[in-house]
Amino acid sequence: GCSGFLGGSDAIVPGTAPGFQPFEFREGGELVGFDIDLTEAVFAETDYELAEWETFEFDSLIQALTNDRIDFIAAAMTINDDRDETIDFSDPYYSANQSVVVRDDGSFSPSELGDLSGHPIGAQSGTTGEGVIQTELIETGELEESNYNSYDNYVLAVEDLQNGNIDAVVIDEPVGETFASQRPVEVAFVYETGEQYGFGMRTEDDDLTTAVNEGLAAVRQGGTYGELTSEWFGN
Ligand code: ARG
Structure with a gap:
């Protein structure tokens, strides 16, 4: 107030x-x-x-x-x-790392960030997950900028993942795990960032x-x- x-x-x-x-x-x-x-x-x-x-x-x-x-x-x-x-x-x-979430049908099973190269991926606008994509994949030339999709929120990103419009979502691990418990998606791997909220x-x-x-x-x-x-x- x-x-x-x-x-x-x-x-x-x-x-x-x-x-x-x-x-x-x-x-x-x-x-x-x-x-x-x-x-x-x-x-x-x-x-x-x-x-x-x-x-x-x-x-x-x-x-x-x-x-x-x-x-x-x-x-x-x-x-x-x-x-x-x-x-x-x-x-x-609270402490957290990033996670990479994919569909749980086995269609795409990355085990490190570099495996995302050539795939359409997403994150929420303004987040540290988006920052990882920018600094570790786009700026290194491993991912075309056009393969990155920025969403207003992670619910929309995960829906696009389920629909097959993107192949992975970079998201805080505790939240990735929660989506995985509620939807047909899974955490493919964790990317350690040592973040603190x-x-x-x-x-x-x-x-x-x-x-x-x-x-x-x-x-x-x-x-x-x-x-x-x-x-x-x-x-
Ligand atoms: N921890 C990440 C960040 O700070 C993601 C936070 C997203 N929070 C939210 N309520 N949507 O960038």
């Missing part, structure tokens, strides 16, 4: 990009997932109120934050230098960042973090 001139109402507006199960997705119209529950648990440890969630495409979230349309990003967003120039991140709250906040909102980090530490120590990971990841 707008920093209340009249005092009182300064609820924080959280923003996310659904279609990224189990972190944020819709279930019967309701926004659910690990990031949603973790955000609520973290804020319950702070003096800040949490307003209703706003949703955007992933590649619009940082702009939504800097334009004050939201105050907080919880979107399985990887902490990286590029983003860190524009926004501040909380302490890391953080919550995003405006650089000037230091007090919020401090409170969120304290809240996150309390949620870890109090056992809620462990309960949420077993609920959403079964481990």
Whole structure:
């Protein structure tokens, strides 16, 4: 929320990009997932109120934050230098690598990135998965730029994979595994990137960042973090 001139109402507006199960997705119209529950648990440890969630495409979230349309990003967003120039991140709250997801009919079984050469592939716009395709395949000349398809969200990318319009999707491994448990697709291999997710906040909102980090530490120590990971990841 707008920093209340009249005092009182300064609820924080959280923003996310659904279609990224189990972190944020819709279930019967309701926004659910690990990031949603973790955000609520973290804020319950702070003096800040949490307003209703706003949703955007992933590649619009940082702009939504800097334009004050939201105050907080919880979107399985990887902490990286590029983003860190524009926004501040909380302490890391989850680790992930990339995975390469294919149809589970055995029609195409790549075992390393180079095997994607010559195949139409996809990722979500603005993600680190798209970054891997750019830097490891397109910039190295292994993949024609025209073979790369950028999607507004990963649900559309996986649908195009199922339809045979593309042959692989590069996606965060926990999400690739979740799609594999729900659809006729499978994780062909993992590409290690050692990413860490953080919550995003405006650089000037230091007090919020401090409170969120304290809240996150309390949620870890109090056992809620462990309960949420077993609920959403079964481990
Ligand atoms: N971790 C990846 C990144 O930061 C993908 C995040 C996509 N998140 C989402 N809610 N769609 O680029």
